[in-house]
Amino acid sequence: MTAMFFVSCDQNSADDGVQGGTSANRSAVNSQANLASNALVADCENPVSDSAVVTKALTGSSGDYCVWNTTTKTIGSTTVQFEGMYASGIRPAEEGWYVGVVDTSYVCTSGWSTIAAAINVKNATGNVGTSPNCTSVIVPQNVVSAQGTIGSLNFGLGYYTYASQAFSITKKIVIWKDDFETDPTAYSDPTKTNGDITEAYLIEVTSIVPTFGTPPFYGTVSYTYTKVL
Numbered sequence: 001m002t003a004m005f006f007v008s009c010d011q012n013s014a015d016d017g018v019q020g021g022t023s024a025n026r027s028a029v030n031s032q033a034n035l036a037s038n039a040l041v042a043d044c045e046n047p048v049s050d051s052a053v054v055t056k057a058l059t060g061s062s063g064d065y066c067v068w069n070t071t072t073k074t075i076g077s078t079t080v081q082f083e084g085m086y087a088s089g090i091r092p093a094e095e096g097w098y099v100g101v102v103d104t105s106y107v108c109t110s111g112w113s114t115i116a117a118a119i120n121v122k123n124a125t126g127n128v129g130t131s132p133n134c135t136s137v138i139v140p141q142n143v144v145s146a147q148g149t150i151g152s153l154n155f156g157l158g159y160y161t162y163a164s165q166a167f168s169i170t171k172k173i174v175i176w177k178d179d180f181e182t183d184p185t186a187y188s189d190p191t192k193t194n195g196d197i198t199e200a201y202l203i204e205v206t207s208i209v210p211t212f213g214t215p216p217f218y219g220t221v222s223y224t225y226t227k228v229l
Contacts, residue, residue, distance in 0.1 A: 054087035086219025129156030
């Protein structure tokens, strides 16, 4: 059943509207994105747009989360890891940072207290599925990707759905720093008001683009983020 997840993208690359690509092009995208990320302050008046590229291993089904490499990107003062199918899995890469989702109607100017109260926390009871479960680092907790169950894989809380070779982004992503939690499997309450939550970013994924042609296949996730705390 794993092979069913996104396998149609491999078999129907013409429908994706994206073909080929070279390592040099991918490197240029990452280099330009890094410059943009480092040059701007991500407050409400200065959203930062960036992108992440993740390549697939030369063997294995594209629907297998675990055969995709990882890419780490800077968001504000922290980093996140892009992983899994077409780079669509997003995970805080540093200790003490946690992730959840909110409705797409929330914007930077909504204010942290309003956004925090609306966050559905990935590590909350009932929100963690059984996938991904690849290594001691790539675990089901504290990562958002696809929403719910696809085939035999249960991803729990996510930020997009996938059907008929199309990605539908249904949520925005929030990451926040909890100064009193370190375990990536812990539950962090973003509404705490005693000073524990010290920094937060609102992330809007704008596209997830799979690309096929000469291997390795790769995916590009484009996104915008703002600092909300």
